[in-house]
Amino acid sequence: MTKLIPDNPNRVLMPDLTRAFALFGIAVVNVTGFAQPLTTGFHAGGLERPVDQLAYGAVASLFLMKSYPLFSMMFGAGLFYQQAAAARSGAAFAPRHFRRMAALVALGAVHFVFFWMGDILMAYGLLGALFYLQRGVSVRALVRTGAALIALNTALLLVLGGLLWLTEQTAPEQIPAAGYDRMTADALAAFGGGSFVDAARYRLGLLPALLVGLLGQQGLSVFGFFCLGLAAAKAGVLEQPDAPIWRLARRVFLPAGLAGSLLGAWILLQAGSSTDSTFLLGCAVIMAFSGFAALGYLGLIAAVSKQAGPLRRFAARAGSASLTAYLLQSLLLSLIFTAYGFGAFGRLTAGEAIAAAAGVAALSLGVSGVWRSLAQRGPVEVLLRRVTYWGRA
Numbered sequence: 001m002t003k004l005i006p007d008n009p010n011r012v013l014m015p016d017l018t019r020a021f022a023l024f025g026i027a028v029v030n031v032t033g034f035a036q037p038l039t040t041g042f043h044a045g046g047l048e049r050p051v052d053q054l055a056y057g058a059v060a061s062l063f064l065m066k067s068y069p070l071f072s073m074m075f076g077a078g079l080f081y082q083q084a085a086a087a088r089s090g091a092a093f094a095p096r097h098f099r100r101m102a103a104l105v106a107l108g109a110v111h112f113v114f115f116w117m118g119d120i121l122m123a124y125g126l127l128g129a130l131f132y133l134q135r136g137v138s139v140r141a142l143v144r145t146g147a148a149l150i151a152l153n154t155a156l157l158l159v160l161g162g163l164l165w166l167t168e169q170t171a172p173e174q175i176p177a178a179g180y181d182r183m184t185a186d187a188l189a190a191f192g193g194g195s196f197v198d199a200a201r202y203r204l205g206l207l208p209a210l211l212v213g214l215l216g217q218q219g220l221s222v223f224g225f226f227c228l229g230l231a232a233a234k235a236g237v238l239e240q241p242d243a244p245i246w247r248l249a250r251r252v253f254l255p256a257g258l259a260g261s262l263l264g265a266w267i268l269l270q271a272g273s274s275t276d277s278t279f280l281l282g283c284a285v286i287m288a289f290s291g292f293a294a295l296g297y298l299g300l301i302a303a304v305s306k307q308a309g310p311l312r313r314f315a316a317r318a319g320s321a322s323l324t325a326y327l328l329q330s331l332l333l334s335l336i337f338t339a340y341g342f343g344a345f346g347r348l349t350a351g352e353a354i355a356a357a358a359g360v361a362a363l364s365l366g367v368s369g370v371w372r373s374l375a376q377r378g379p380v381e382v383l384l385r386r387v388t389y390w391g392r393a
Contacts, residue, residue, distance in 0.1 A: 012239045013305040013316045014298075015074050020319030021301060022074070024361040025067030027329050028059050031357035032274075033118045034333040035348055037187035039180045041274035042350040053269055055351040060265035061258065065286045068120065068218075069225045069294040071322075075124060076131065076229030077238060083135055096388050097132055101125040103387040107380075109207075114196075116330040117203045123214050123222060131226050142231035147291070149224030154288045156217060161280030168277055180275060191338050191345040199338055221287065225294070232298075246302035254296020260289030318369035321378025325368040332360045 032041050047053050079097075086093035101124075108121030134142065190202035237243040267282035304312065318325060335341035336356060348356070371378055377385065 013308055013312060014238050014241060014302055015077060016316035016319035016322075017301050017305050017312065018070050018298060018319065019074050019322040020315045020325075020365055021297065022067045022070040023319070023322055023325050023329070023365060024358070025063035026071065026326070027333070027361035027364070028354050028357045029063050029067055030116070030118055030329075031333060031353045032350075034116070034337045034357075035344065035353040036346060037184040039184045039187070039273065039275055041279075042353075043271055043273045043279075044184075046349045046353070047269065049349060049351065052350040052352075055354045057262075057265045057269055059354055060268050060282075060286065061261045064261070064265070065221075065283070065290040066257075066261070066293045066297065068222070069290050070297060071120075072124075072222050072225035073229030073232065073294065073298070075128070076226035076231075077233035079128075079131060079135060079226075079230055080233035093135075094132070095390075098129060099390065100384065100388040101129040103384055104128065107384070111327060111330060112207055112211075113200050113204050115327070115334045117206055117210060119330075120214075120222075122211060123219055126215065127219055127223050127226065131223065131230075134227060134230060137227075137230075139231045139234050142227040142234070146224040146227035146231065149220045149227070150287070150291050153217065153221035153224070154284055156220065157280055157284035157287055161277045161284055164280060165277035180273075188346055192343070193339050196338075196340045199334075199340070221290070225291075228291070228295075241302040241306045243302070246299040248299070249295040250299030250303065253292040254299060257289045257291070257293025257296050261286050261293055264289070314369045314373070315365070317372035318365040321368040321372050321381055323384065324371070324378035324380040325364045327380055328364040328367060329360055332364065333357065336360070 036042055036044070036046065042052070042056060047056055082097065082100075083093050086096055104121045104125030106125075108119045108123075108125060111121055112119040134145075137145070186202065190199050194202070232238050237245055264282045264284075264286035267285060268279060271279035271282060273279065308316075333356075337343075337345040339345065344353075344356075368378055
C-alpha cells in the first residue's frame, strides 16, 4: 500500500490555502488568452448570450486582478520565510535567492514559448531579484510602498484609457485597426490551425513586447503586492488567523472591493474589444479596488484556516505545490485550445471556455493535492529547490 506523507504540524495553512484559491482564479481569468486572440478577447462574438455575459462578469468581479495579487503577496511573504530558513541553517541567503530567481526566469521563458504567453514566472524572477532590496524594510514602509505602486498602476491604466478615448473621439483614423486585424489573423493561424512549432514560433515573436509591457504596467502592482505580502509575513499576521486585520478585511475591505469590481466588470461588458478605451477604463476601476478585494479574500481564508479539516488540508497540500499546478493548468489549457490539441481556439463562448477552465483548475489542484499526499514536494518544486540549494532537494 502507498504510504501517505504526513502533514507538517507546524506548517501554517493560510499561505497554502491562499495559493490554492488564487490558482483557481488564475485559470478562469487566463482562459481568455488561451481561447481567443488577445486583441479581441470574448468581445468578438463570445458574449452574446446572457449566460456568457454572466460567466464573464462573475470572473471579472470575483477573480480578475485579485488572483495574481493574492499569489504575488504569497510570493512576497516567501522572501521572509526563505531568509529565515537561511538564517536558521547558517547559509548565505543572497546566493539562494538569486539562483531561485534565475531559475524562475528560465522556467518562465520555456513556459511562455511552449505553453502560455501570459506567463508570470519571468516577471516574478526579474522583479523578485529587485525585491531582494526590500528584505530589510520596515512593515510600515512596505505597506506604503505597496499601496503607492498599486495606485500608480491604477493611474497608468486611467491615463492610457483616457488617451485612447481622446484618440477614438478626435482622430479615430490614427488607431491602427488594420494592425489589430493582422494580429488577430496571426493568432487564429497560429493557434487555430498551426502546429506545435507554429504556435511556439508565434509566442516567441511576442515575448519581448509582452514581457516589456508586463513589467512596465502590471509589474508595478505585482511589486506592490510583493511588498504587502512581505509586510504581512514580517508582522506575523499570516500565522494569526484571529488577527484584527483579517476581521477588518472581510467585514470592510471585501464588500468595498467586490462592489468596485462589480462596477468594473459592468464596464468591461460594454467594451467592443480588449483594445478599446472602455476596456482599459474597466480594468482601471477593477485595479483600483483590487487591493481591497484581495485583502478581503485573505480575511475569509484566515477564517477558513482556523480549523484544519481533511478537505482544508488537502487544499493546502495542493497550494504548497502551486508551481506544479500552475504549469499543469497551462499544459491542459493549451491542449484544449490549440489546433495540435482539441482545436477549440476561437470556437467557444465565454461561458463554455470559463467552464472548461474551472474544470482544469479543479483537476490541476486535485492532481497536485494527491501528489503532495504521496511526496514531500511537487515535482517542479523539487527541480526549483535543486537549483536554489545547488543540488539538494
